[in-house]
Amino acid sequence: MTIPEIFETMEYGPAMEDASEARAWIAKHAGRFGQFIGGAFTAPGETFATKNPATGEELAQVTQGSAADVEAAVDAAAKAFPRWSKLSDHQRARHLYALARLLQKHSRLFAVLETMDNGKPIRESRDIDVPLAQRHFYYHAGLAQLRDSELPSHQPLGVCGQVIPWNFPLLMLAWKVAPALAAGNTVVLKPAEYTSLTALLFADICREAGLPKGVVNIVTGDGATGAALVDHPGVAKVAFTGSTEVGRKIREATAGSGKALTLELGGKSPYIVFDDADIDSAIEGLVDAIWFNQGQVCCAGSRLLVQENIADDFHARLKARMANLRAGDPLDKCIDIGAVVDPVQHAQISRMVSENNAGETYHAPIEMPSGGCFYPPTLITGLEPADRLMQEEIFGPVLVSSTFRTPGEAVALANNTRYGLAATLWTENMNLALDVAPKLAAGVVWVNATNLFDAAAGFGGVRESGFGREGGWEGLLAYLKPADAGKPVKPAKVHAPGETDFDGIDRTAKFYIGGKQARPDGGYSRPVHVPRGVLLGHVGIANRKDIRNAVEAAQKAAGWGKTTGHLRAQILYYIAENLGARAAEFADRIRAQTGRSAASAREEVDTALSRLFSYAAWADKFDGAAKSVPIRGVALAMNEPVGVIGAFCPEDAPLLGPVSLLAPAMAMGNRIVLIAGESAPLTATDLYQVLDTSDVPGGVVNILTGSHAELAKPLATHMDVDAVWCFSSTDISGVIEAGSAGSLKRTWVNNGRNPDWAGPTGEGKAFLRAATEVKTIWVPYGE
Amino acid sequence: MTQTTLDTTATATAAGLPQVSHARNPIMPLDMDWVMGAQANTSAIERRCATLPGRRTVKKEYQAAWLARAISCIDLTTLAGDDTPGRVKRLCAKAMQPVRADLLEAIGLPTLTTGAVCVYHDMVPVAVEALAGSGIPVAAVSTGFPAGLSPYHLRVKEIEESVKAGAEEIDIVISRRHVLTGNWQALYDEMKDFRAACGEAHVKAILATGELGTLRNVARASLVCMMAGADFIKTSTGKESVNATLPVSLVMIRAIRAYQQATGYRVGYKPAGGISKAKDSLVYLSLMKEELGDRWLRPDLFRFGASSLLGDIERQLEHHVTGAYSASWRHAMA
Secondary structure, eight states, X not given: OOHHHHHHHOOOOOXXXXXXXXXXXXXXXXXXXXXXXXXXXXXXXXXXXXXXXXXXOEEEEEEOOOHHHHHHHHHXXXXXXXXXXXXXXXXXHHHHHHHHHHHHXXXXXHHHHXXXXXXXXXXXXXXXXXXXXXXXXXXXXXXXXXXXXXXXXXXXXSEEEEEOOSSSHHHHHHHHHHHXXXXXXXXXXXXXXXXXXXXXXXXXXXXXTTOOTTSEEEOOOOHHHXXXXXXXXXXSEEEEEXXXXXXXXXXXXXXXXXXXXXXXXXXXXXXXXXXXXXXXXXXXXXXXXXXXXXXXXXXXXXXXXXXXXXXXXXXXHHXXXXXXXXXXXXXXXXOSBOXXXXXXXXXXXXXXXXXXXXXXXXXXXXXXXXXXXXXXXXXXESXXXXXXXXXXXXXXXXXXXXXXXXXXXXXXXXXXXXXXXXXXXXXXXXXXXXXXXXXXXXXXXXXSOOSOOOXXXXXXXXXXXXXXXXXHHHHHHTTEEESOOOEEOOOOOOOOOOSSOOOSOOOEEOEEETTEEEOOTTOOEEEEXXXXXXXXXXXXXXXXXXXXXXXXXXXXXXXXXXXXHHHHHHHHHHHHHHHHHTHHHHHHHHHHHHOOOHHHHHHHHHHHHHHHHHHHHHXXXXXXXXXXXXXXXXXXXXXXXXXXXXXXXXXXXXXXXXXXXXXXXXHXXXXXXXXXXXXXXXXXXXXXXXXXXXXXOTTSEEEEOSOXXXXXXXXXXXXXXXXXXXXXXXXXXXXXXXXXXXXXXXXXXXXXEEOOTTSGGGSSHHHHHHTEEEEEEEEEOOO | OOOOGGGGGGGGOTTOOHHHHSXXXXXXXXXXXXXXXXXXXXXHHHHHHHHHHHHOOXXXXXXXXXXXXXXXXXXXXXXXXXXXXXXXXXXXXXHHSOSOHHHHHHHTOTTOOOSEEEEOGGGHHHHHHHHTTSOOOEEEEOSSTTTTOSOHHHHHHHHHHHHHTTOSEEEEEOOHHHXXXXXXXXXXXXXXXXXXXXXXXXXXXXXXXXXXXXXHHHHHHXXXXXXXXXXXXXXXXXXXXXXXXXXXXXXXHHHHHHHHHHHSOOOEEEOBSSOOSHHHHHHHHHHHHHHTOGGGGSTTTBOEEEXXXXXXHHHHHHHHHHSSOOOGGGSOOO
């Protein structure tokens, strides 16, 4: 077009980013990449093509990682670990700083390469992905510097196996590699098969930065390569970002292996618009929510919930906005919508939309490029929660919409999902915003904004969106372990009947469920004898239905999580008061069941009293944080209760064990189902009499007795249990981890080693962290 | 509320007078529910503005054409105490030949002019005479510009005098105190009176957004002025400490869009003050295109109130034509 013609039409025209530097980099590697292992590239093995999804053009051949490649990479990482982990904090910080600087120096190359390999608009890779990746390394250089002073008594885990997705290839690499290195671990990272190139460029950067060989290793390949990495016995920690389906498989595969695991999985995040919102801004927010990266974002605001009285106007304005979106070559600096990552993904999106018959489907009436993997921005209005597309993640530029009447209904609809990654809400009413945000089942909540990220702010989900946080101190902790590994557990001792037997009034301890004593559903109980054989009484044998009843009672006690820390402290003190009044009796009972000395038994009671005081103290002091994020606003990291925790008690501390678990759980606002130790269960059941007289609301603490081996699976697989803790002497850590895969609940298992209950590792922040989820609430402000 | 067929004649108006190119915004009743329901979330608005330059860009011949379009929308302005007839004549000459003829020839737009010339009342006759036959209208700032605190009847009278002197566009200033005290009825009445005094001349309402305190106030004042018959809403006098900004523009533009959707009438937009770079003008044009559509990229619905912007655009155009970076002394001064 001529200038006079453009003067009339005022069209934008093409504004192409130059790709020659990126092509030159690929050419420098002869278009074929091996693995980056031990600080050098291996010769390419069996390779596959990585393509530009916008054009279908082959960009390079990358190697399909073999088991031998994984072996070599883990080996290199393991060899590098001793030296790397012994570097001073400052030395590690220097390395991370060097990586950050180099990422910055090569920022445009990274951005262009990312866009070519992934299909995302150059604006996003240039203005969002790459700067956030840099920021992540800078931030973690700081965490490396401060690790020992701020987190004493912690150690790195070892070799971290990290598997990342294709939607934010470099950024997810940064989220994984930076905290792992900051903590002192070494890494084997497997990028997604569609998008390996920026990881390989990062490998070049690691060489340029002088990172010690083997600290970062990159193995390319498909899911089989990832599985080999996850399964490798030399891997101490697995970190995965990707689909819920694969995350579940990884949970199952690593169960019982002792590997640490964090999962950041899918979502169907609600985007709630109240009628007093700045509607135009809320609509613009949707562009950033669901049409960012073609909707291929785990935390995409993909489920619009709009207040019924403004819904028609909102949808009309939204459609008008959609008509202004521009799709085109991702390297064009003037487009909003690039290509989806691969024809497979395109087919998946198309199928899910075409199979839907509910509501009204609106495709943005915009020009779409011919050829390439392009899918138009799409809005489906008039859906109900029962419709499949309101529940299932599409992972494409497709927004589904429904309406609500009241704030309460908005929360109910928002939480009516298997996922819990992120949520967005728009209102100009601060009361409403600060009331609703904590009620949303999500790891991240954005108020009057969406898709805000920063290295200082934790990111991660609840429910089937996974567990663990990335970013902030909480993210660093996922790459550390306590320096004290604990002691191997001793097997439960169940004493046989002796010659002399019971001579008192028969006493049968019952279960404690919902604040009431309950008989075993199965109608079975077993005797408890002293070491010399005298019968002390009977305890019930719980079965799966008792688990069900206890969990149901715990769920009903949800109000506990909304009480104040002050009130919870009062009740914990009150428990201590009443336990103290019966200290002698509890000490006698411990002595009778265990045969320990009177002094030792009394000491356990005293420690339990102190522990109750500790967590009463913590109840109103385990503060959240206001994170220093680079916006005008606050990112509040709120410590929220996990919910319902099922816990298997240890054998070696009949009273201190259950108290060490119930007290932090209660202090943080959780409800708990305790499975008493099998050796001395009568102390746990005695405890309910103390709870009963201490104003503990029914259902907050529930106590069962029975076989840990039998109860592990029903508790771990229960969908309405939010976390399972295991300090059992029975080898059930693997069963629990495997069972948790169904609902992807958090687990904290002992793998056969327990802390010293009477010592400093028996209480404190590790327990408080296990009893809380960090929810990050972003509240930009300004008038 | 019907649209007239006048709508299609935009190209016929070199002068870009809105009242001849489309149905003029009539006076609407003051709708206080609408006014008070207006919201403006500052951080979200700032984010939109901060990311827009990264989302839209024009290069090469597109950039040249867009810059030419920007020139056609400039209200070339002098509002200084030391203005003289000589100074105003020089400005008018620049308005008629905004860019060196060889450069305009090279880009194929030899007849390009600015949108209008904007002066104080006393300079109106000089400007009208200097621009005679060019089709370029004269805009006069009025109503006790810039503070708007002279006696009310004199402010109304000033409009009438300027119209009588030949100004086809009147840039009035609103009483900021009506906004700051929430006296929307008073603002509405004032604007209505000013509009009436303008008669056929078209009226731009200067909100002085830098003095309104909040974006919410900007949104509400925009709506009230449009209801009271403003043909254009304009950010600033250029004399406030903060003049046109992208966030303020976005709020006003969205109010214009809401007004058009509700009533069917198009109201123009004029950011003024602080826009001095060619690149800034492109961002403003893309903001208009994105939020309001192509129809608002013409001088009948969009103006820049600017004095130094033209100089930067001239240098950019010369760079486009020659490939070499330009110097200011190679272009005629205003």
